Amino acid sequence: MLLEPEVLISLYALHRNPELYPDPDRFDPNRWLPEQVAQRPREHAVPFGAGNRKCMGDKFSWMEATITLATILPRWELRAVPGTKAPTEAKSSMAHPTRMPMTVYPRQR
Ligand code: HEM
Structure with missing residues (x-):
């Protein structure tokens, strides 16, 4: 029987490697x-x-x-509540905010 090797990598560590992504915990959509x-x-x-x-x-x-974004963002502006920081939680496949308090403002039309 031929055993195939299995390789496990941490996506969390990969996506937060400062050599690849400077200041990796900063929210920076311009990275994309x-x-x-x-x-x-x-x-x-x-x-x-x-x-x-x-x-x-x-x-x-x-x-x-x-x-979702195309539906919400033209109508509403979402701003983080000042002084709050979204805690992240690493799960098996990804890390995501557990709670992100935001204030919703209607956009001017
Ligand atoms: C932003 C959303 C999602 C992210 C970031 C995500 C990420 C992942 C990751 C990292 C894996 C493991 C891949 C690997 O081992 O190489 C995975 C597996 C899987 N995901 Fe997702 N996923 C998302 C949404 C979904 C949705 C919506 C579905 C179903 C409709 C789904 C179904 C699955 C299934 C069935 C597997 C297991 C595949 C397998 O082991 O053969 N995922 N996902």
Whole structure:
């Protein structure tokens, strides 16, 4: 019987490696501008894993997030409540905020 080697990596550690992402805990959406992304090897950002066990929900999740943001953000502005910091919790596949208090303001039309 041929045993195939299994490789485990920590996506949490990869995505917070300061050599790849300076000041990794800072919220910086500009990291994902096309010109920034083009400077990094594709393997530096694998939120849905890779290989045989890659997430089957990746396309659904991108679509859901895009529709959600496209629905909310033209109408509402979300601002973090001053003085609060969103605590993050590392789970098996990702880290996410456990609570993020925000104030919602209607956008001027
Ligand atoms: C932002 C949302 C999501 C993220 C970041 C995410 C991330 C991940 C990651 C990192 C893995 C492990 C991949 C690996 O071991 O290499 C995984 C596995 C998996 N995900 Fe997701 N996922 C998300 C949403 C979803 C959704 C919406 C579904 C279902 C509709 C889903 C279904 C699965 C399944 C079934 C696996 C196991 C695949 C396997 O072991 O063969 N995920 N996901």
